[in-house]
Amino acid sequence: MATQASECTTYRNLMLEDIVGSLSATEQETLQQHLKSCSSCFKQYATLKVGMEVWRQPSHFIPDEEMIHLVTQKSHKIVFDFFSVYTVRSLASVAAAILIGIGIGLAIPKYDASKYSSYSALQDYYVDMISDDIFSFDLFDEYPLP
């Protein structure tokens, strides 16, 4: 009797291995042989097997129209919201970029070539003189080089 009990304990391990799906084909054969001869183990095995099958069975969740309507509505709302937020953000980004550009443009002083080149200074000097005294023929006598 004691031998039978310890034998059953060994087979319980195999039963659980089988239930969780990690039993090899040979071990499965051995287990089936034992189950044929031991009603107590067979009963426990059947109970376990049914439990696992019940858990494994898909519950039939059928989508009702109300649920589909709700999900479709929510989805569209999110897309709409997303676009409106997206549009506002885009416009704000463009406006900010323009303002930053204008700011930078105003902040940087204009490049004055006369400050950096003596030749340009000379050119400007004569241009000024010519424009001032456009009809003067003795321009170069009156205004010697600086």
Added chain:
Amino acid sequence: MPKLSENELIDALQKGDEAAYRLLIHKYNSMIQNVIYKMVEDQDDTKDLSQEVWIRIWKSIGKFRRKSSLQTWIYRISIHSALNHIRKKQRLRLVSFSHSDALESTTYAESPIASGFDKMDQHDQAAIIRSALNRLTAKQKAAFILSNAEGLSNAETAEVLETSVSAVESLLIRAKRKLKQELLNSYLSE
């Protein structure tokens, strides 16, 4: 709507076709709710999460690059939502630790495990399996559900969980070992 191939369905969805979206809901809603329910084990949470999943599908179908099948992609979104939900719940449980401790002991006393092996009906037995599955980590549980209940191959499970096949194999080995131990402790010791 006429029967569409997967590619045609995706094309229609990416163009924002509402009829295609409805068709998709009819086709995959049961699968989504089943996998989420097995993960979170609460009807209301399952309903809310599946709605979230549908909205995420609608929002991100445009980004779907067809590197995996549509089914795998939907499984991935569902499992991720369920895993996030479980993580959030665990965080909440950590915050109200003392309260949940008391609650857990009550649940255990009322659980079918305590009611005796012979008196159990099919639902009690399934509840024992669920209770044992709850002792697994969320990722082990996800791998076990995808492989054992949804019938996905290890490669498909790896794709859903965004991990390698060897990582899935290792997850499944640890899940089965732990599950067996939990069942042994709670079930056959009766």
